[in-house]
């Protein structure tokens with residue numbers, strides 16, 4: 169029972185470095201978050217030892233009486249949180265949840281219609297190198313070239329033209345809310361099933377700050393690790409009993425073997441926390457922080473330097489910075505922000521004139537900083553730091569010092585002396 173630092177000092181040292189990075193920089197990758205201590209404990213637990221193929225009460229292994237308690241808690245909490253009648257909490261990740269969803273609601277070769285990857289869609293919604301693009305006939309709708317918004321009339325035209333079996337609503341990089349009721353109307357009109365992937369905005373939905381797709385979609389999938397701030401993993405919801413059966417059999421044995429019971433325990437805890445008032449407050453600060461960032465990045469000095477934000481603002485937890493008219497490209501912006509201690513990812517904007525490894529955009533998200541405790545004052549300061557970093561001739565060392573001051577104001581994982589040792 170020797171500790172990690174003794175058994176494997178090389179891995180322990182890398183974990184220590186990563187803990188330091190997380191503590192001393194500002195994490196603004198829109199899909200990331202910090203899990204609470206309780207979630208970290210549940211995930212780092214003895215449940216990692218247990219095989220539990222099957223579902224609670226119907227396992228293919230003995231000794232599942234206690235992991236059944238855990239999985240039932242996760243299922244019931246997911247159902248309550250999202251007001252859904254059925255939940256499958258076994259998917260190892262968002263991508264594996266999505267593979268199970270498509271396997272449950274479509275046959276190989278069926279037509280699927282989702283948001284174009286280059287316009288903010290996800291790999292699992294039909295990208296040609298992904299299972300979704302290889303096994304299904306993938307079609308896409310894009311955003312409007314002027315407004316950068318999803319235009320529901322265009323979605324309808326495309327749906328009528330393609331006659332898909334599945335319509336997908338959901339995104340990885342889109343700063344506005346989708347009209348789920350209208351998506352459902354279109355799906356009904358063309359005889360398709362509607363699948364909503366709420367991986368990014370699920371935390372906002374749980375807090376009641378974003379419309380829920382669950383009443384409209386035939387199936388809703390999600391990750392747990394983005395706005396919800398739980399363990400890396402996925403889950404699937406539906407209100408349809410027949411679809412629920414198909415989803416269960418397509419997760420196990422369709423896509424997966426033994427569920428990761430330690431991760432399911434962490435999911436149960438994350439869902440419990442997501443029902444509390446502190447969580448709703450955190451999601452409200454998340455959205456407010458993104459709005460402050462959008463406001464600052466469209467101020468006159470930023471606009472004069474060719475900086476803008478797509479759609480002129482945001483309703484969610486992220487901002488898409490538009491650098492098409494800036495001398496600084498997405499790659500340079502990502503590097504400059506890295507230099508001052510702010511972690512973001514470059515992101516192609518729709519109709520991007522620059523190549524995919526360079527891009528003309530940056531995706532910036534506020535969930536992790538809201539979890540850290542940031543409110544209006546801190547988001548205003550970080551927005552200023554970002555804007556100034558992207559302006560020509562920025563004083564990078566001075567900006568780095570301001571980042572350090574913010575990071576120190578909100579210590580992360582206090583009491584954790586080495587990763588895994590509370």
Ligand code: PLP
Nearest residue numbers: 261262263290339340365367391
């Ligand atoms: N769906 C959407 C919309 C996503 O943005 C992501 C992650 O980026 C996923 C699914 C996949 O999640 P994972 O990385 O857990 O496979």
